[in-house]
Amino acid sequence: MTCNLHKQEAINRTHAIDFFSNYATTLLSSGATSLRTETNIGRMAEFYNIKVIITIMPKHVQIMLTMGDESVVRVVSRTMGINFYSITELSRLSWRVVEERLDVATANKILEEIKSKKRCHIAIVTIMAGLANASFCRLFGGDYWAMFFVLIATISGFYTKHELVNKIGIDARIATIFAASISSVLSCGASMYGLGNTPEVSLATSVLYLVPGIPYINAFSDLINGHHICALSWLISALETTIC
Amino acid sequence: MELSLIEDLIYGAIASIGFATISNPPIKSLKYCGIIAGLGHVVRFLLMRNVGLNIICGDFIAALFIGFLAVIISGKAKCPAESLSFPALLPMIPGMYAYHMVQGLIGLMGVDGKEDFDHFFFLFGYNLIITLSVIFLMVVGISLPIFFLKKLSFEATK
Numbered sequence: 165m166t167c168n169l170h171k172q173e174a175i176n177r178t179h180a181i182d183f184f185s186n187y188a189t190t191l192l193s194s195g196a197t198s199l200r201t202e203t204n205i206g207r208m209a210e211f212y213n214i215k216v217i218i219t220i221m222p223k224h225v226q227i228m229l230t231m232g233d234e235s236v237v238r239v240v241s242r243t244m245g246i247n248f249y250s251i252t253e254l255s256r257l258s259w260r261v262v263e264e265r266l267d268v269a270t271a272n273k274i275l276e277e278i279k280s281k282k283r284c285h286i287a288i289v290t291i292m293a294g295l296a297n298a299s300f301c302r303l304f305g306g307d308y309w310a311m312f313f314v315l316i317a318t319i320s321g322f323y324t325k326h327e328l329v330n331k332i333g334i335d336a337r338i339a340t341i342f343a344a345s346i347s348s349v350l351s352c353g354a355s356m357y358g359l360g361n362t363p364e365v366s367l368a369t370s371v372l373y374l375v376p377g378i379p380y381i382n383a384f385s386d387l388i389n390g391h392h393i394c395a396l397s398w399l400i401s402a403l404e405t406t407i408c
Numbered sequence: 409m410e411l412s413l414i415e416d417l418i419y420g421a422i423a424s425i426g427f428a429t430i431s432n433p434p435i436k437s438l439k440y441c442g443i444i445a446g447l448g449h450v451v452r453f454l455l456m457r458n459v460g461l462n463i464i465c466g467d468f469i470a471a472l473f474i475g476f477l478a479v480i481i482s483g484k485a486k487c488p489a490e491s492l493s494f495p496a497l498l499p500m501i502p503g504m505y506a507y508h509m510v511q512g513l514i515g516l517m518g519v520d521g522k523e524d525f526d527h528f529f530f531l532f533g534y535n536l537i538i539t540l541s542v543i544f545l546m547v548v549g550i551s552l553p554i555f556f557l558k559k560l561s562f563e564a565t566k
Contacts, residue, residue, distance in 0.1 A: 248495070250432075292425065299423040303411065303423065377427065384546075
């Protein structure tokens with residue numbers, strides 16, 4: 165389904181603002197940097213011959229769309245859930261719009277398909293997180309007993325946090341405190357039973373899976389790109405989780 | 409138990425793939441994340457252990473290496489460069505320093521006397537400076553290649 169997009173009247177203003185606001189919130193909610201969001205939106209806006217100005221706030225995104233002499237503004241709220249699959253596919257979509265000359269309705273349909281894609285199964289993610297943290301323990305000088313206890317502690321803590329947030333609906337920061345407590349207690353097994361020579365490494369690394377790496381990286385990335393409010397928002401959110 | 413170069417490479421790669429999985433990456437990007445992280449970690453290992461650089465300089469140069477590698481590979485992986493470089497950077501996030509920083513902060517709340525205060529304030533301040541400097545320079549390190557090779561990095565998903 166294509167159309168002559170260089171004709172201004174070919175684009176429905178309501179569809180366009182729906183699409184751009186949906187695209188921006190999904191991309192930002194997935195943890196994309198402000199630079200990536202601006203670049204992708206700018207690419208599609210140029211193709212549709214629309215002027216789009218986005219104002220990114222910690223919990224909201226304001227989109228101003230100008231077609232000819234008329235402008236329309238929309239403010240949409242955004243949530244947070246790092247999702248690299250969405251970032252990759254949405255970046256690809258921005259190129260597909262230009263190269264395949266997709267109209268706004270088709271682009272919006274593809275966007276909804278990307279949004280509806282299910283995340284990786286929690287069992288796989290939990291085991292992978294456990295293995296990652298156990299490797300981390302080794303990188304910090306822990307022995308194989310320490311790695312074993314970190315693996316068990318991470319799997320238990322990670323799964324508890326997931327269940328508390330997604331099944332019971334507890335605030336993520338409170339769930340982090342619970343998860344950290346469980347992981348710390350379980351990682352003490354190495355010192356309790358006198359197994360291995362590095363029980364202190366096991367205790368210190370058992371909670372490192374809770375340190376939010378991507379928000380820290382995004383905070384400084386936005387800072388470098390001049391998005392100071394977003395940078396502060398990422399940094400405060402990351403520090404909150406670390407303190408929990 | 410001393411860590412060998414091969415172990416550093418393998419565990420760096422596993423840590424990156426594992427932590428990346430939490431952020432729901434495209435499946436095919438995982439192998440590239442692992443390779444980039446493993447090699448990046450080896451660069452850091454060599455710089456810190458053989459050349460004698462401190463963690464701040466070591467992480468910065470390793471991040472620069474990861475950034476260039478990610479931009480070059482992103483075209484082949486058909487992923488944005490940051491989808492590869494950010495997970496690859498995760499094993500180098502100074503989590504231990506962040507943890508000790510918070511430990512120092514919490515310790516400060518229950519101090520009794522100047523000596524205790526000095527100890528916990530040192531613990532907090534030292535780890536805070538290391539954590540923030542390392543993360544800042546790591547982000548500068550992976551961002552520079554994206555700026556230098558802007559065309560390559562933003563056309564990866566084309």
